[in-house]
Amino acid sequence: MNEVVSFFSTTLRLATPTLLAALGIVFSERAGVVNIGTEGMMLVGALSGVIGSYVTGNVWLGTLIAIVVTVLFAAIFGFFTVVVKADQTVIGTGMNLLASGLTITVNRALFGASTSPPEIDKFVIAPIPGLSKIPVIGPIFFNHHILVYLAFLLVPIAHFVMFRTNVGLKVRSVGENPKACDTVGIRVGMTRFLSILYSGILAGIAGSFVSMGMLSFFTEGMIAGGGFIALAAVVFGNYTPRGVMFSSLVFGASNALMYRLQALATNVPSQFPLMIPYVITIVSLCIVSRRSNKPLGSGKPYIKE
């Protein structure tokens, strides 16, 4: 029984950073921006969160600082891709490199190279009074960090914004056909820039959840591919918030399963359990693949005559 419980609650926990980041990317992707740089943004968020929490002694202020810093970082990405109209993928790759270099440099400058990580205020499990007491359901759904609840609450909101509001329509259209948007008076560049900043906000939160929720410290390169997984989650989720939630959960579950198997089958070479999440993703992708919502203008800068 509590096997099941721990499996599902682990799933939710592991799905959260992917979901947070992906909920940001889904908007920038819809706006026609391919953000390979998410990995770097999360890394920046992870470090700045820890620094913030260390300085202010408050994990929430830390997260706030993480958001601000990551948004600034995202603004660089926006500047190069939207204003300068440079190639998004190259810039994204560059941003990842920049992030790994900067985080290492700053982290060592502040806390030294090989010393113990600083004591920081971290997110604590926040059981929802009452609900968390319900057997099975409670521990699975209502016994998590606040950011876990937040991430999942954000899904319907994001869905509403994307498909019911004027802003959402603009974002979706700018990615499909920027020229058409231009002809109806939409500021294509502005729209894209803002959605990049927005994805920065969420990447920042996602990063600080990794460094202050799932862990309580920063180590070099700790995102370890999480950004790319989030990117995959968006494509896998077919560019909708709901879909993104689904795919994040698939990733979460297959990772939970992987750890489970690693623990159970300690005699099997570790590499095989480690492959499971990726295999599962490919397989389920082949099963569920349908008409893609990939924006037509995706990845292309909009250049006027």
Add this chain to the structure above:
Amino acid sequence: DKKDSGSASDPDAPKKDVKVALILEGSIADMSWNATAYEGLKRIEGLGATIGHTENTPVASAADAIRAFASDGYDVIFMSSNSFQDVAVETAKEFPDVQFFLINSAATESNIRSFAIQDAEQGFLMGALAALLSVNNKVGFIGGLPINPIINGGKGFEQGAKYVNPDIEIMSQNTGNFDDAVAAKELAKQFVSEGVDVLCPMANQASLGVMEAAEETGVLAIGSGRNQETVAPNAAVVAIIKDTSIAYEAAYKSYLEGKMPEEILPMGAAQGVIYIGEYYKDDISQDIKDKLNDIQQKLAAGEIKIKLD
């Protein structure tokens, strides 16, 4: 010009200004292998040498690194990973009067000396202590990237645990990398849910994840390097330290004295490279501590042999 290479050696250093370089495959912030290697370099600096290093150096760049250092007049070059062996042997030929030290390698050419860190002994001590501490007779070892030190550490761990308690249950897995502390932590939690009550990480910086898991799940943890305990104030028992810095210093001294043995220098408990750190918890029975010290002596004295394949 060499002025910019900011010579840190004080003017009245004992010998002529020796220049010592260290080429690291990983990051000096990994709280273990590379970190202690870097400490070693610092110790050597303390002996009056001018030092230089490169981190995160991929095999593909090792040759360039060697050439760069050698052509900049470095006298001694340490290579911190067995991945570098082939490249080093190749490139060393180009610089006959530079002395090379390879860690965990079998090469002993004219200007190459190798020393083998006894990672297995560290694992053995961790395993033994874990077995001594375990209440439900189930201990867990979590490695990172399955490279040589980690694999041997794992082998040592099993034999160490069995040594004190032949019918102990052992769980041992590698997370596949040193960066992903989350993966290490989640795996550790799974171990605990399987009944493991003593966790032993050997995954560089990712080890922190394991320590934290122990703290959260209220089991014990044995560190594999300094600074890992801070995230687990209640869980951390002690760290079995593999202080390669001592190895480096020893190697350098032997170079200064100009008497370097042909054969591969083993670096383990005997050389004081692998030792038991100071206990973080005071509720560890003296009896256990004695047993462990005894094991360490046996390892040092070579009375315990660890099988590596």
Add this chain to the structure above:
Amino acid sequence: MTTILEMRNITKRFGPVVANDDVSFSVKKGEVHALLGENGAGKSTLMNILFGLYEQTSGEILYKGKTVNIRSPRDAIHLGIGMVHQHFMLIPAHSAIENVVLGYEGNSAVLDLKSAAKRFTEMAERYHMNIDPWELVGNLSVGQQQRLEILKALYRDVETLILDEPTAVLTPQEVDGLFEVIRQLVAEGKTVVFISHKLPEIRAICDRCTILRRGKVAAAGLPISDIKDLNELARLMVGREVELVTEKTPSEPGEVVLNVENLNYTNDKGIHVLKDVNFDVRAGEIVGICGVDGNGQSELIKCLTGLLHATSGKIELMGNDITACTPKQVLKQGIGHIPEDRHAMGMVGQMNLRENISMVDSRDEPYSSHGFMHWRWIDDHSRNLIDKFSVKTPSIMEKAINLSGGNQQKLVVGRELSRKANLLIAVHPSRGLDIGATKYIQSQIVEARDRGVAVLMVSTELDEILEIPDRVLVIYSGRILACLDQCDCTRSGLGLLMAGIEDGEEDRPA
């Protein structure tokens, strides 16, 4: 009447190309002003500059007497200028209504598409241009998309409306509807700039016209009444006399080339688009299919060319069954195909002209042999083709997308006409072409017929239908309503049939 809009000495360069050369253009408030010129004369460019899509290289714009700096359509819109673009500015992935309200200033933060749809539908009905507001634009026919574009512009009430070839794909009824609209607008004191290549339309609706010739002004503010006939207009646009009559001997049909039997097609949404279609096309005759856009023409052609597969029935080409063939196999049988939508299908915008010309036959001699392209031959071939069909371009290395749309059309038509084929399928062959080009293309088609090619021509242009084909099939909601010999065709008769009203004079196909 006061001058509302004045463009002074506008020059626009695209690299080497001078699209507008010191053009001055002025429009009076409340008039319908025609902007005329050959393909590539610079009409769209000029209007795109006025609308802020392009930035002029030099020259200034006055609106209501004030110099204005229009740097983006946003600015133009704020000035009260609206534009219907020649190439649709629509988002296929969105519903019609989403496309309409997109960027509309009056939108509330949370969209109320329902009431928007209501307003839209009322408007559409008023102008006889019905479209289901909830349908995905991707599923709309080209004609419907054109209507949507117009309605989109009207949804925002504008002071000055630019219409860049709005009628190219509309049926006579729809054109009348549009003229209704234009008259209403003018009555409300609004101003309209109208681009078209069709003199009757211009006569019907415009007051004055400005004529561009190779980017320069050939005539400014000329009253329409001064233009006596097509030849005169053509002379003004081209600068010399042009031959405008396609002389055409009666056809002598040979053996059956294409034979279609009980063809049925039901699309993935379960709609029965083609119903028991029967007809044949013989060597040396031109069969025209006329009908309101969206009555199954597109699907029929797709079935014939292997891009779609019929649900039932049989298609025979030169006696062998091609019902289940892939496009490649069909092409092998010798089909030339001028597709409905040149941008989506006919060409690759980002590739240069010679590559676009080799596209269809790349795998065959003399374009290539043993898997290697013969660029030297292709270059010569391309230059000839470009001269022959007078495609206006700086070089065969120019990207297709940089051609004027009309020239893009010439490119595609030219390519398909110069391929050796037994059957030529021509969908809206003269769409967006100026008079001269239209006549030339038509004569080329007739020539192909005389060479013994069987031609199947789809068109919404009554004039074209009345002039070119030897036989005319009228298609309505997926059914062939009638098969008439050209001599039996009358404007009114066809008009009624296209509207689905079957009366007297038609004889059912056997």
Add this chain to the structure above:
Amino acid sequence: MEGLGIKQRLQETLKSIYFPFVAIVVSLLIGSVVILATSTTSPLTAYGHMLKGAFGNLAAFDATLIKAIPLIFTALSFSLARRSGIINLGAEGQFMMGALAATAVGVATPNLPAIIHLPATLLAGFLGGALVGLLTGVLKVRFGASELIITIMLNYIAKELISFFVNGPLMDSASSSYPQSAPMEPSARLYKFIPGMNVHTGLIIALVFIFLYYFFLWKTTAGFDMRVVGFNPSAGEYAGMNIGRSTIFALFLAGGLAGLGGCIEIIAVQGRLMMTSFIVPYGFTGIAVALLGNLNPLGVLFSGILFGGLSAGALRMEVMTRNVSSSVAVVIQALIILFIAGRQMFAIKKRYRSRSSSGTSAGKTVTDEAKDDDAPLAPATAEEGV
């Protein structure tokens, strides 16, 4: 290009030199702030070393070339796929699998004549990558699964496979149980070929494949069809091309190119397959190289060399200046990538506006021989998609 006159061509060339130059200067200026903030070394000395390490002398250029070779292959892999309308993020994994396959062949059969062994090994390397590409292609075409994800996932799987093989089946029995393969047989290796330089014959292979890439895409019908499909699939279909086959074939070749790169890296540079053979993200760097080179053959060659120089130079800077740490070197590399990619920002007078050259007019690489065709990805108005 017929379209442009001599004057404009001159402009193009000047631009193509001017822009990257300013870009590098600016990024170095910003980088120097980081250097000053984190070390006692003067930026000038640091950069001096960097430049020397990259192109300073024959030895430096030697190192640069060696580093450029694998990047050229992964870049060609990405470019070929991109030209066919596919985004291949899988060069990473294809590179590894190529290396793995090559190792299997390279160690398996001792005392085989090089004439047989070497080609066999190279072929294995190509196929190792190509099969991964093929798998991707089939999944994409058969199930409509996005190649983006499949390739990313296969990268991770490849990493684990390497780990498994060097710890298991391919582990060198001789080397006291290190997780690494046995050294490549001498008959399966590539060697130095220029006296006094360490660069190996892989360079020649790379140049050959750059030419083949050009020749295939622009001179053969198969390549031409691929480009048509890449730009506009429905046009390709209309023209009777088989989209599915083109896609699969493109991914097969792309995978093969990356695989060959991996193979060469092992048999020429690293000598044996190791756990740590692939800490460098050859695949992802290749993407940047490809796009910086506008997916053009010469573009790829030169941006490959630029990137090779970056890492060689960064290493030397780290070595020669004790306290400019590797992470700072990384930051500087990143800045250079960003500013070179965004070099059109330095346009003095506003770009002359024509679609054929819009955006890319300034965006052409140092090397771009102004070939009048942008990749599908290269700036183009959305019209292209509609």
